[in-house]
Amino acid sequence: MSEQISHAGDPISEEDGDPGQYHLRLYVAGQTQKSMAALANLKRVCEQHLAGRYDIEVVDLLKNPQLAAGDQILAIPTLVRRLPAPLKRIIGDLSNTEKVLVGLDIRPRDPSAPGKP
Amino acid sequence: MTSEHTTASLPKARTGIDGFDDVTFGGLPAGRPSLVCGAAGCGKTLFATTFLVNGATLYDEPGVFMSFEERADDLSANVASLGYDLDGLVAAGKIAVDHVKVERSEIEETGEYDLEGLFIRLGYAVDTIKAKRVVLDTIETLFAGLSDAAVLRSELRRLFGWLKERGLTAIITGERGEGQLTRQGLEEYVSDCVVLLDNRVEDQITTRRLRIVKYRGSAHGTNEYPFLIDEQGISVLPVTAADLSYKVSDEIVSTGVESLDAMFGPGGLFRGSSVLISGSAGTGKTTISSHTIDAACAHGERCMSFVFEESGEQICRNAHSVGLDLRRHLDTGLLRFEAARPSLYGLEMHLARMHRDIEQFRPSVVVIDPISALRGPEVELQATLLRMVDMLKARGITAVFTSLRTDGAFGQSSDLGLSSLMDVWIKLQDVEANGERSRTLYVIKARGMSHSNQVREFQMSAAGLKLVDAYIGPAGVLTGTARIVQEAQEEAAALRRQQDSERRKRDVTRRRQSIERQIAELRDSLETAEEEETLLLDEDTQRETLLTIERTDIARRRSAAE
Numbered sequence: 001m002s003e004q005i006s007h008a009g010d011p012i013s014e015e016d017g018d019p020g021q022y023h024l025r026l027y028v029a030g031q032t033q034k035s036m037a038a039l040a041n042l043k044r045v046c047e048q049h050l051a052g053r054y055d056i057e058v059v060d061l062l063k064n065p066q067l068a069a070g071d072q073i074l075a076i077p078t079l080v081r082r083l084p085a086p087l088k089r090i091i092g093d094l095s096n097t098e099k100v101l102v103g104l105d106i107r108p109r110d111p112s113a114p115g116k117p
Numbered sequence: 118m119t120s121e122h123t124t125a126s127l128p129k130a131r132t133g134i135d136g137f138d139d140v141t142f143g144g145l146p147a148g149r150p151s152l153v154c155g156a157a158g159c160g161k162t163l164f165a166t167t168f169l170v171n172g173a174t175l176y177d178e179p180g181v182f183m184s185f186e187e188r189a190d191d192l193s194a195n196v197a198s199l200g201y202d203l204d205g206l207v208a209a210g211k212i213a214v215d216h217v218k219v220e221r222s223e224i225e226e227t228g229e230y231d232l233e234g235l236f237i238r239l240g241y242a243v244d245t246i247k248a249k250r251v252v253l254d255t256i257e258t259l260f261a262g263l264s265d266a267a268v269l270r271s272e273l274r275r276l277f278g279w280l281k282e283r284g285l286t287a288i289i290t291g292e293r294g295e296g297q298l299t300r301q302g303l304e305e306y307v308s309d310c311v312v313l314l315d316n317r318v319e320d321q322i323t324t325r326r327l328r329i330v331k332y333r334g335s336a337h338g339t340n341e342y343p344f345l346i347d348e349q350g351i352s353v354l355p356v357t358a359a360d361l362s363y364k365v366s367d368e369i370v371s372t373g374v375e376s377l378d379a380m381f382g383p384g385g386l387f388r389g390s391s392v393l394i395s396g397s398a399g400t401g402k403t404t405i406s407s408h409t410i411d412a413a414c415a416h417g418e419r420c421m422s423f424v425f426e427e428s429g430e431q432i433c434r435n436a437h438s439v440g441l442d443l444r445r446h447l448d449t450g451l452l453r454f455e456a457a458r459p460s461l462y463g464l465e466m467h468l469a470r471m472h473r474d475i476e477q478f479r480p481s482v483v484v485i486d487p488i489s490a491l492r493g494p495e496v497e498l499q500a501t502l503l504r505m506v507d508m509l510k511a512r513g514i515t516a517v518f519t520s521l522r523t524d525g526a527f528g529q530s531s532d533l534g535l536s537s538l539m540d541v542w543i544k545l546q547d548v549e550a551n552g553e554r555s556r557t558l559y560v561i562k563a564r565g566m567s568h569s570n571q572v573r574e575f576q577m578s579a580a581g582l583k584l585v586d587a588y589i590g591p592a593g594v595l596t597g598t599a600r601i602v603q604e605a606q607e608e609a610a611a612l613r614r615q616q617d618s619e620r621r622k623r624d625v626t627r628r629r630q631s632i633e634r635q636i637a638e639l640r641d642s643l644e645t646a647e648e649e650e651t652l653l654l655d656e657d658t659q660r661e662t663l664l665t666i667e668r669t670d671i672a673r674r675r676s677a678a679e
Contacts, residue, residue, distance in 0.1 A: 029233040038228075061234060065241035068234050072218045075263070076233035091263075092228035099663030 022046070022054035022104070023083035029076045030062045034093045038077040041094035049106050081105075119497055127334045130178070130250070130286040133171025134164070135473070136353030138657060140338040145310055149487050150277050150287040151309040155314030160325060160346050161290040162187070163196065164314065165252040167351050170201045171251045173211035178286075180250035181242040182214045185258040185659060189214040199350050213242040219262025226264060232272040236279060241287065250369060251287040271300075277306050283416055298330065309333045315341070319494075324465045327353055343465035352469050365389065370482075370515055373408030376584035377543075380560050382567030386541055388563070389513040390480075391506050393534045393536060395520040396545030400556055402519035403427070405543070407436040408582060409442060409517055413482040414446035421480035423471060424453050425490035429454025431492045440581045453478055464493040464501045472508055482515045488535065489521040499535075506538045540564040545575070548596050553598030574600065631674075 026042060028035035039058065041104050046054045061068050062074070072089075080103055081088040090103040101107040129143035137146045145151045145168070165207045165398055170179035184192055190665040192214060193203035206212040215238060243251065244557070267463075280287045289307055291299030311330040316323060326341045344353040369385040372392075373380050378385045386392060393401045410420045424432060430436055432454065433443045448450035455474055475483065485505075491498065491643050509516040520535060536542050542561040547554050558575040560568045571583040574596045588603050595603050 003246070010518060027234065027235060032233075034229055034231070041228075061237045063235045068238040068241065069215055071232035073238070074217060074219065074232060074259075075230040075235075077230060088225070089223055090225040090227055092226050092230040095228035099225060100225040103227065114230075 002066060020053050022050050022081065023057075023082060024054060024104075025057045025071070025080045025082055026073070027059045027061055027068070027073050027076060027078045027080065030060065032076075037078050037093040037095065038079070041097070041100070042079060045094070045097055045100050045104075049101065079103075129335070130172070131176060132168045133175045134167055134351050134353060136342065136344070137351075137474070139329070139472055140327075140342055140353060141310075141332060142336055145286055146332070146335070147424035148281065148283075148284040149309040150280050150289055150307045151310035151312065152289050152291055152299070152304055153314065154291040154304070156293040156316065159314040159316040160344075160351065161314060162254050163190075163199070163346055164312075164351060165254050165288045165290055166192070166196045166201065167199070169212055169250055169252055169367070170196070170203070170206065172286075173206050178249035179211045179213075179246040179248070180252065181239065181248045182212060182252045182254070183239060183242070184214065184216045184254050185219065186255055188216050192216075193318055196644055199346075199348065201350075210246050213246050213248065215239075215242050216536055217351075220358055221262050221264075221498070224262065229268075230265075230495065231268065232276070233524075235272075236276065239276075243283065243595045249278075249284075249286060251285045251292070253287065254290045255292060256289055257303065258297060260301050261592050270306075273303070274306050288574070301505065310335075314344075324463050343469070345466060345469035349473060352473060364513065368515060371409075371412045373410070373412030374404070374405065374582045376573070376585065377405070377558070377582075380569040380571075380573065380584070381541075381563055386515065386563075387565065388515055389510060390540035391516045391518065391538065392541040393518050393520060393539040394543045394545065395522060395536075397521060397547060400547060401575060401582070402545060403432065403435070403486055404577055404582065405545075406517045406519055407432065407441055409441060409482065410452060410484060411436070411441045411446070413515075414443075414449075414451045417451065418482060419478060419480040420446070420452045420482040420484070420664070421475060421478050422452070422484040422486065423474075424454060424456045424484075424486050425459045426487065428456050438579065439577050440579050453631075459490040459492055464491060466495055468489060468501050468505055468508075471505065475508070475512070475514070480514060482517070484517045485507055485519070485678075486517075487519040487521055489519075502535060503538060536562075548594075550595075551598075551599050553597050555600075557594075557596055558584060 024042070024046070026039060028038065030070075039056075042056060046056065061073065061080055065072075073080075075091040077091070077093060079090040079094060079100075081090075088105065089104060090100060094100050098107075129141070129145060130147040131138050131144040141476045153164055155161050169182055172178040172180050184539065187195070189207075192209075193201075196203055203212065203214065207214055217235065217238070228565075239251065242248065246519070256273065259273075260266060263269055263409040277287075277289075289303060291301070293313075294300035294302070298311065298313060310332045313328045313330050315326045315328070317326065318324075325344050325346065327344045328341045329337045329339070342353050344351060366388040368388040370381050370388050371385045394405055396402050406422075407594045410422060413420050421433070422429070427435075429447070433447065436443045443452060447454075453474075455470075457467070457470075459467070471485075488502065491501070493501070506516070518535070518539070522535075539562075541563045544561050546557050546559070548557050556577075558573045558577045560570075562568075571589070572587045572594055574587040576585060578584045585600075588600040590603070590607075
């Protein structure tokens, strides 16, 4: 698993199989500054680290409030990694790229490994 | 009952919790959040759930339960023990339960966020069932799940503001913290109403207590009130009638003993009065109270008897020996016995159970036999009994308390009187003299009516109770055989006196007769004397006449001779 992830960290990875497919869902509430920032940050991180292996679904809870309970949404914005399992939640505007990568298990939770820009 | 209090001040939402609405004069502040705090296991969740369930079932106010600790299944299982069908209410759309799971290990925080998601969830649930009530249990769990306390605080402040804005009556529960009411100082944000729950163990008996720490814009009871959680929910036990403003009745009810009724001016007791029957063991306290029960049931009134030393069966059997058939009242359902050992519960629990039983059965006569069996700290005992008397009075229930203490006090070393709470005090006393024991009865006080000040001897037989005027005379008060002996002596003396007087009467007659006889004799002799006198007078006249004749004759003869 960790091997795959280290490959995934490689921008020129050719392994686009299903196990590496990232299904991400970003919960926002309207076009707030934090929400917009989160979406922009997420897109940037994904393009850098998961190019071609991700899809992002944006859920606006103002339009679909009934969806909030299902994914145990509390904070806004919340990024939920639906796939690969297990389910992961990252809250905040995703401004700290390092933490986003760790949170999405793109990079192992290891401070000795220096992050890429 | 407290409607005049509620209308004057801010609008309130009734919780439907027995007693709590009385203490707060109407319930929690409507349309505002209230904080319910206390240590673990003191009933916060239950309090909040009761508030919601009652809102949904009694007051047509649907509610949202947002749980941060228990899952929805656990919650409904837990409150099912109180008879709440949470699942049914959820299915009926009267209650919505939302479990908010906050697991720190699953959440990564990167950058700024707010709790808009929570607002949306709550708002959605509220809108779906058109909720008027909200419970957040226990929102402080968020502080364990999320690390940015500053954000949380500002968001909570916003949440409480939001609740107020939406006009939702909310209960926010909080765990008791060190040196403050809640761990995170929620009381700073929820400032309208704060209720503190407590669970204390004293003398191995647990008593739950509730205190209203603050209630902005409303009067409220400030004491610590005991409360009770059992299979029938929560009851808070307020000193209901602190202002002593219950209605009084002029109606007279019988004590069930005719001659005892006669000792009271109006011929009985006022309905709704509290009667203390005190006396040492075996003086007939229970028997008198059994008579009162029988009399009331015979009139078709409901009676409830709380017995602490005997079973109901035993009382029925014993009453049979004085000619009372209490069983038939049990059969018709007019009479109910509630027997429990005094040590079974704490004082408060006893009171609470009585309170509830009385609410359900709605008796017009209540007997507590004996009240002296209740044990507890002196002060608490008095407070409890005071509440008990208040509760009965407020309902216009005639109450008969029996007590083993002959001086009308509660405990062994106190002069705090039970008697001062009572309207009528009947004292039974043993009088031991001449090797026998007899029972006497006094009426020590009877508020608002004249009553006999005399001692009565009180007899129990198969024909029932009977009061006999005790002998009161120069030799003191006598009862029992001594009274009978004394009465016999008096009878003998009276006979003697009667005989004496008859004898004297006879003497006088005799004397009178003898005098009359003497008078007759004298009159006889007088008559004799008169006769003699007449006789003598006649003789004298004859003699004179004869002499005259003779003298004339002689004279004539003399002249002839010349």
